[in-house]
Amino acid sequence: MVFLLLLTTQTVFTRADDKPASPLSQAHAHNDYLHDRPLYDALDHGFNSVEADVFLVGDKLLVGHTLGETTPDRTLAALYLDPLRQRVRSGGGQVQPGGGPFRLFIDIKSSAEPTYAALTTLLASYSDMLSQVQDDKFQTCAINVVISGNRPQATMAAEKKRFAGIDGRLSDLNSDVASHLIPVISDNWKSHFQWRGAGEIPAEEKQKLRQWVRQAHADGRQIRFWGTPDTPPMWRVLQDSGVDMINTDDLPGLEKFLRDNRSNH
Template structure:
């Protein structure tokens, strides 16, 4: 039998040699599952970018991984300052691993909607808070936290139950697979008054079941707003505390007296220029470093995350020196206008 098989193989090879002229440069390498596979001549095959051995190429179902949405994007504790300036708000920052973004909002009393811009002159009807931020964050988190027929197929594979713990874990898994750090959204209220605050609460409704930590800043920490937020026993919108005024107190709408704490305000911020006399042009002095370090450590000791905004942007060597110093001193958030430079830092 073995001899017969060997003879058949020889005949087959001989037949191939006669019927198919040898043209190595034109022979295509076919994947193992192909019914008419012919191995590429030795030296004619090599790996190339974009190659896939699966039928369907890069679109093959075997290569469709749910957690691939943020694959190879390391999380970075970068705050995307003035995020709405970017070509594509939300996505540009998240694609570089930033975990915090910021939107300045203005209430238009003509339609009771929030619009995004740094100043009134740059407002347009198309750039609404809902369209630029709420809708996009809902879309991003829906794509990152897949819940479909595939999820249901494997719902009993581990010890989590789909209706309880597993669902809770799914909702509170952030854009980064397996990381329980939520995306942080700072909403800087540009228009004053309770109307703006209550409009923000209304427009945030689609995010309430999503892993997004919302902090109000700007006019959002004025007395009229914090006097309402502080007395709340249960809240899903928080404040950005003033880093240089953490000891101030105020009276709430319920008549009680309140002060800054990390339960009310998970983060404390200040402008770089107000926090230190050092401008970054030269190496920081020992005295300036001690003062800045104590400011950050004191706030962190009380449970606040720290952020210094509007750090120098130019010259770039000054910017990088300031970033390096703040990072070494242990600031929790690196505030950045140039998100690409901060990601490569």
């Protein structure tokens, strides 16, 4: 029994090469479920944030990029919530040791209201590890859930008890909405910037990016962009500008970049 417990703990806190994966707070795994080992590959690379697309099929929340790619066994619970619960219980209440709350982005791809209703019921059964809001008071726990995609914003805003926040957009900057309701500002990089991650970013675009980051932080929110090319110059600009989550499909590439550049930030 003791041996099994130790083995479980070792599996949770070490990488495949037996080196500890210290947490990388800025590392966000975009479309995480497309990797060979959903969640686990990201954790092994030290990521503290992942994203999963979900579809409501019958009464199940299935994970996949498109509805046609979903299968009955690839549920949100099986791929993410259950292994995260095991990780939290084995890790003294944390997903990544010393990493602070882990971010789980759930991108709703099916109809917003029925999917969120099913998701709320599911999340309630994992309430022991989820940050939550009760009567407008935020309680931090091991995992912060953020709802993206088809977001039932009015429904979520009206809830007295809530296990997730809303993934906002740049249009939500300067909003007076509570930061626990919209904890993150996310948007499509290519809709707002011409620079594509090669050479130097134009000065006016760098200034615009930094202004948006400052405003998000002043409002108590984090910020990220999707559609950013996976290049070191892009990662450098995002890191230097204080973007909270660097979106990537290249787990080892971003890990290497962040670890090589950690001492300077």
